[in-house]
Amino acid sequence: MCLWAAGLSVSRCRLGVVCGMENPTIVLNSTTYQPHNTTMVNDTLCTLGSDTSRPMLVVAASSLDYLFRLWPYFCQKVKWARDYGWTMGLWLGSLPERLAMTVGDECRGSEEMSEKRLAELSRRLKSSLYTGRGVNSNHYNKILAVRAALETHAEVTYVDLDTIVLGEPRAREDVFFPAGRLFWHPKSSAFFIRRSPLASELLCAWVHWRCGFKDQYALWHALLRVASHHGCVEYNNEVFNFTYKKLLGVESHPERKTARTLLKMAPQLFEWPTCPEFRYRENWHDRVIHKTIAKGHVANFTYGDNHTITVQDMFQDFDGGDGEHLQALGPHSLADLLEAIKD
Numbered sequence: 001m002c003l004w005a006a007g008l009s010v011s012r013c014r015l016g017v018v019c020g021m022e023n024p025t026i027v028l029n030s031t032t033y034q035p036h037n038t039t040m041v042n043d044t045l046c047t048l049g050s051d052t053s054r055p056m057l058v059v060a061a062s063s064l065d066y067l068f069r070l071w072p073y074f075c076q077k078v079k080w081a082r083d084y085g086w087t088m089g090l091w092l093g094s095l096p097e098r099l100a101m102t103v104g105d106e107c108r109g110s111e112e113m114s115e116k117r118l119a120e121l122s123r124r125l126k127s128s129l130y131t132g133r134g135v136n137s138n139h140y141n142k143i144l145a146v147r148a149a150l151e152t153h154a155e156v157t158y159v160d161l162d163t164i165v166l167g168e169p170r171a172r173e174d175v176f177f178p179a180g181r182l183f184w185h186p187k188s189s190a191f192f193i194r195r196s197p198l199a200s201e202l203l204c205a206w207v208h209w210r211c212g213f214k215d216q217y218a219l220w221h222a223l224l225r226v227a228s229h230h231g232c233v234e235y236n237n238e239v240f241n242f243t244y245k246k247l248l249g250v251e252s253h254p255e256r257k258t259a260r261t262l263l264k265m266a267p268q269l270f271e272w273p274t275c276p277e278f279r280y281r282e283n284w285h286d287r288v289i290h291k292t293i294a295k296g297h298v299a300n301f302t303y304g305d306n307h308t309i310t311v312q313d314m315f316q317d318f319d320g321g322d323g324e325h326l327q328a329l330g331p332h333s334l335a336d337l338l339e340a341i342k343d
Contacts, residue, residue, distance in 0.1 A: 002204035004099060008043065010148045015046035015090055019075035021301040021326070024068060024309050028092075035071075035309040038064035042093040045148040048078065049087035055155035057081045057165070058089035060145040062138040067092070070161040071311050072326040080165045087153060091145030099210065100136050104218070107211035110240035139215040142188070143207050150195045159288055160189040162312065167287035174198045174279040178288070183272050183280070184223040184239075185251050188216050190288040198279055202226050217244040223280075224269070232273035238266045299326055 016027030026033050028046055033039065041064065047056070057077060061067040067074060067090070074090075081088035094100075107113055142158050149156040159165055169176065174196040177186030193199045205222035206215070221239045228235040239247065246258040253259060263270055297316040301309050313326055 001201065001208050004207050005147070005204070008096060008144070010144075010151075011044040013044055013046040015048040015088065017048065017075070017078050017088075019078060021072075021309065022303055024071050024303060026064065026067070033064055034304065034307070035065075035068040036304075036307045038068070043096070043144070044092045045145065046090045046092065047087050047152075048090075049081070051085070051087065052152050054086050054153075055157060056087040056089045056149045056153040057157050057159065058091060058145050058149045059159060059161050060091040060138075060141040061161060062092075062094045062141060064092065067161070068309060069312055071309060073161055073164065073314075077159065077165055084168050089145070089149050089156075091141060091148065093141065093144075095136060095138050095140050095144075099140065099207065103136065103211050104209035106209060106221070106237055106240060107218070110211055111243045111246075112212045112217055112240070114243075136210050137213045137215075139188075139213070140207060140210060140218075142215070143203055146193055147203050150193065150199065154195045155192070156194075157192045158190065160290060162290065162293055162314065163189060164289045165190075165287065166289065169287065172279075173281040175202060176281055180251055182251050182270065184220050184227070184269065185247075186216075186219070186223075187290070188219050189290040196279070198226070198277070201229075211240070212244065214244050217247070220247065227273050227275075227278055227280075230275055230277045232275040232278045233271075234266075234268050236266070238262060238269065241265070 013029045014027075016025075018025035018027075024034060028041065028044075045058075057080065059074065059077060061070075061074075078088050080086075103113065142160075146156050146158050157169055169192050174194045175198060176192035177188070178190060180186050193203070202222060205226055206219055209218050209221050209225065211218045211221065217239070221237070224233065224235040224239060227233045242258055242262070247262075249256050250259045250262060254263075291314050293312040293314045294316075297313045298310050299313040299316070301311070303309060311326060315326060
C-alpha cells in the first residue's frame with residue numbers, strides 16, 4: 001500500500017520565526033527569508049522545539065511564498081505550540097511529480113475522473129493557491145508532512161494553514177478527524193494521528209488511492225477501504241460512483257438525490273462501525289476554526305525598506321479590510337475574534 005513512498009526522501013531543518021507584520025521572517029537552519037526574498041524548498045520538514053516526548057503540531061505549505069500569504073495564521077499556530085509546549089512543524093514542498101501526475105487504480109473509473117469533471121478541475125487548478133503539477137493538488141502534502149512528523153513524534157496534529165487553533169486535543173483513539181454524522185465523511189482540514197498500525201495503514205491508503213484535486217475524496221474512499229479491511233463495514237467502492245462535489249452534501253442534505261441514491265445503493269455506509277481494531281473517532285475539532293477565505297480578500301502591510309507583504313484576510317468582512325485583526329492573531333487573545341470568523 002505504501003509503494004508510492006519508495007524513493008521519497010525527506011530533509012530536516014531547524015525552524016526560526018519572527019512573527020508580526022513589521023518584520024515577517026522565517027529562518028531555515030541559518031538562512032533567513034522574508035516575503036521579498038524567498039527560495040524553493042522541497043520535501044523538507046522544519047521544526048521549532050526539540051522535545052520529542054511532546055506532540056507535534058504540523059502545517060504544510062507548497063512554498064515560502066504560499067506560507068507568507070497565510071503568515072498571520074501560521075504565527076498563531078507558532079504561538080499556540082509554544083503555549084502548550086508542543087513542537088511546531090512546517091512541511092515545505094510541492095507534491096512530488098510522480099504523485100501529482102498519477103491517480104490510484106480504482107480512481108481511474110471514478111466519476112471524478114470523467115472527461116467533463118477533469119475539464120472543470122483544470123479550470124479550477126489554474127486559479128487555486130493549491131495548484132500542483134498535475135491532476136492531484138498540493139492538498140495531499142499534508143499526508144507526507146504527517147508521515148515525516150510521526151518518525152520523530154508519537155502524536156501529531158495536522159491543521160491547514162487557514163485555520164485558527166483554540167484548544168489542545170485529548171484523544172484515546174489512534175485517529176481523530178473533525179466531527180460528522182457519517183464516519184467516512186470527515187473534513188481533512190485538521191486531524192490527530194497517533195503512531196500506530198491503523199495510522200500507518202490509513203496514511204498509506206490515502207495517497208495510494210489519490211484521486212483528483214481534493215484530498216477529501218481520496219480520504220473518504222481510503223477510510224472505507226481500511227474499515228472494510230478490518231471487517232467493520234461492507235464497501236464496494238461506492239464513493240467513486242459520485243463526484244466529490246456531489247458527495248459534499250450527503251451528510252448535511254440527506255434529502256438530496258445523491259444521498260438518497262447512496263443510501264439505496266449501500267445502506268451500511270450510514271451506520272457507525274464498531275470493531276476494536278478500528279480505533280477511529282470524529283470529534284475534538286470544535287477547537288479548530290476553519291474558514292475558507294475568498295481569493296480577493298487580502299490585506300497589505302509594509303515592512304522593512306518599503307517592502308510589502310500581502311496576506312489572505314479572513315476578517316475582511318468584519319474589520320473593513322484594514323488588517324487590524326490579522327495583526328492580533330500572533331500576540332493577543334482571540335476571544336474577540338471568534339464570533340466574526342465562525343461560518
